[in-house]
Amino acid sequence: MQCPTQTFCDRCGLPVTEGDHAACAAARALEPPRFCPRCRRRMKVQVVPTGWTATCVEHGTTHG
Amino acid sequence: MSEILDRARTRVLESGAGLDEEQILEVLRLPDEDLPALLQLAHDVRMKWCGPEVEVEGIISLKTGGCPEDCHFCSQSGLFASPVRAVWLDIPSLVEAAKQTAATGATEFCIVAAVRGPDKRLMDQMRAGVKAIKEAVDIQVAASLGMLTKEQVDELVEMGVHRYNHNLETCRSYFPNVVTTHSFEERWETLKMVRDSGMEVCCGGILGLGETIEQRAEFAAQLAELDPHEVPLNFLNPRPGTPLGDRPVVEGKDALRAIAAFRLAMPKTILRYAGGREITLGDLGTRDGLLGGINAVIVGNYLTTLGRPATADLDLLQDLKMPVKSLSATF
Ligand code: SF4
Ligand SMILES: [Zn+2]
Ligand SMILES: [Zn+2]
Numbered sequence: 565m566q567c568p569t570q571t572f573c574d575r576c577g578l579p580v581t582e583g584d585h586a587a588c589a590a591a592r593a594l595e596p597p598r599f600c601p602r603c604r605r606r607m608k609v610q611v612v613p614t615g616w617t618a619t620c621v622e623h624g625t626t627h628g
Numbered sequence: 629m630s631e632i633l634d635r636a637r638t639r640v641l642e643s644g645a646g647l648d649e650e651q652i653l654e655v656l657r658l659p660d661e662d663l664p665a666l667l668q669l670a671h672d673v674r675m676k677w678c679g680p681e682v683e684v685e686g687i688i689s690l691k692t693g694g695c696p697e698d699c700h701f702c703s704q705s706g707l708f709a710s711p712v713r714a715v716w717l718d719i720p721s722l723v724e725a726a727k728q729t730a731a732t733g734a735t736e737f738c739i740v741a742a743v744r745g746p747d748k749r750l751m752d753q754m755r756a757g758v759k760a761i762k763e764a765v766d767i768q769v770a771a772s773l774g775m776l777t778k779e780q781v782d783e784l785v786e787m788g789v790h791r792y793n794h795n796l797e798t799c800r801s802y803f804p805n806v807v808t809t810h811s812f813e814e815r816w817e818t819l820k821m822v823r824d825s826g827m828e829v830c831c832g833g834i835l836g837l838g839e840t841i842e843q844r845a846e847f848a849a850q851l852a853e854l855d856p857h858e859v860p861l862n863f864l865n866p867r868p869g870t871p872l873g874d875r876p877v878v879e880g881k882d883a884l885r886a887i888a889a890f891r892l893a894m895p896k897t898i899l900r901y902a903g904g905r906e907i908t909l910g911d912l913g914t915r916d917g918l919l920g921g922i923n924a925v926i927v928g929n930y931l932t933t934l935g936r937p938a939t940a941d942l943d944l945l946q947d948l949k950m951p952v953k954s955l956s957a958t959f
Contacts, residue, residue: 576868577711594865594906594934598711608715612725613686613732613928614938 572604596628630662633669636892641673646893649849655889656841660881670888670921677895681953682945683858683924685736685770685900686729686938689931690717690757691750695742697774697809699797701834703867703932704742710869712932722757726765732927732938733952737761738770738793738830740931744810745775751783758787766955770830775810775818781825791828791857794818799847802839819854828857832902835886836864836878844886848893858924859897861890863904865933883908884920891921900924906936915944 573580574597575588596609600620607618619625632654639645647655658666694706694714703710717725726737739757741750750773758769771784772793784792796815797803803812823829831854833847851859863878878886883905891899901922905913914925914936927938945952 596932596934606711606713608713609932610689610692610715610717610721611929611932611934612688612717612721612728614725614728616929616934 570601572599572601574599574601577604577606597626630658630665632658633662633665637669640892640895641669641676644677644895646852646895647889649845652848652889652893653842653845655892656845656885658885663881663885666888667884667916667920670891671919673891673895674899674921674923678898678923680950681923682918682950683736683898683900683953684732684734684941685738685924685926686725686732686734686928687738687740687926687931688717688722688725688729689742690722690739690753691715691741691743692717692932693742695744697744697807699807700871701797701806701837701864701867702742703870705870708870710867716753719753719757719760723760723764726761726767726769729928730765730767732942734927734938735768735953735955736770736791737765737767738772738791740772740793741774742931743774745777746773746780751780754784754789755787758789762788768955770828772830775814776821778821781818781821781827785825785827789827791830792822793830793858793860794822795833795860796831796847796850796854797833798837798839799843799850801846802837802843806837816854819856829854830858830860831856832858832860832862832900834862834864834904835883836875836904836908837872838875845889848890851890852893855894856897858900859890859894860900860902860926861887861922862902863908865904865907867932877904878908880909880913883913884916887917887921898924900926902926903930903933903935911936911940914941915948918944918948918950 573585577599596616609618692715693704693712698707703712770791771789800812
């Protein structure tokens with residue numbers, strides 16, 4: 565189910581309601597997010613061997 | 629068994645000499661039905677000349693993105709519409725990543741920066757970072773910071789960096805199709821300086837950039853000529869926004885054939901599974917590669933993409949009865 569705050573695809577940055585993001589969702593298994601799902605800003609992403617953090621200046625940091 | 633494999637067996641397995649370019653090409657052209665025998669030979673060569681140990685490494689991006697170079701596969705080039713933003717890692721996070729890497733049993737920790745070559749800020753950050761890691765963690769530190777000056781090579785040696793990674797990426801004849809902002813020869817120059825300094829040379833590349841099979845053989849032969857201590861083998865994971873973003877991934881069987889061919893070209897080198905193996909070969913590919921010539925892995929995540937969990941690789945090594953190379957074995 566789609567998260568209610570997710571307006572934009574966090575991989576390609578396009579609106580989730582436009583087009584098909586199944587390939588993006590599949591790719592995300594091996595990629596961190598790049599776009600903030602709320603405002604579509606490009607996030608500052610740091611990958612480390614055991615995880616990642618992604619930061620939107622407006623909406624804060626998520627971890628994985 | 630095919631004559632090609634028979635000849636390779638005599639030359640590589642028995643005498644420890646690598647195949648030449650023409651022989652590598654013959655191997656890369658072997659039909660699918662010869663693949664199991666080829667992988668077995670590559671595995672036998674690795675076991676005889678390198679042993680059963682597997683060298684485990686973690687890598688970390690100290691400076692991500694915003695690179696002025698135009699390597700057409702790279703999401704960190706600032707010249708393409710890639711979504712990867714420039715970001716620097718702070719020293720406490722670097723040390724924490726080294727600790728987590730060591731906790732997996734890894735003996736190598738490679739610090740990478742997306743740059744043409746280091747500037748003073750990066751060298752200062754390296755100096756502080758390597759010192760902090762050495763004080764806190766029992767792990768060998770390697771670096772990959774692009775093209776170096778002789779002074780920078782000496783500085784890295786003095787910091788205690790024991791191995792330097794600088795990939796040629798592809799063969800000489802195809803290089804200008806992949807990178808236009810610097811040359812194959814410039815990379816070769818840095819590698820020579822690293823070699824002369826006494827640091828271990830780590831040099832590999834990426835398969836699936838659009839090179840022909842002949843160029844894949846050319847690349848393996850050029851690496852063999854360089855004779856690096858380690859060869860990291862990547863398979864293109866096409867990145868959105870890069871000029872190679874729409875290229876198909878290397879077919880699984882071709883990837884395995886290439887692994888075996890690179891092993892037969894360089895029987896004694898550390899041949900490391902690096903990026904793209906999950907995409908090209910799926911979960912089973914790691915096993916096939918480790919039984920086909922590979923004797924080192926990068927565990928966990930890569931620089932901008934994610935890998936299998938380290939535990940998946942470590943469990944597999946246990947299954948295969950391949951011990952993780954220990955620190956004492958590396959000195
Ligand atoms: S020099 Fe390295 S970081 Fe820069 S574009 Fe080339 S591969 Fe990417
Ligand atoms: Zn998408
Ligand atoms: Zn946001």
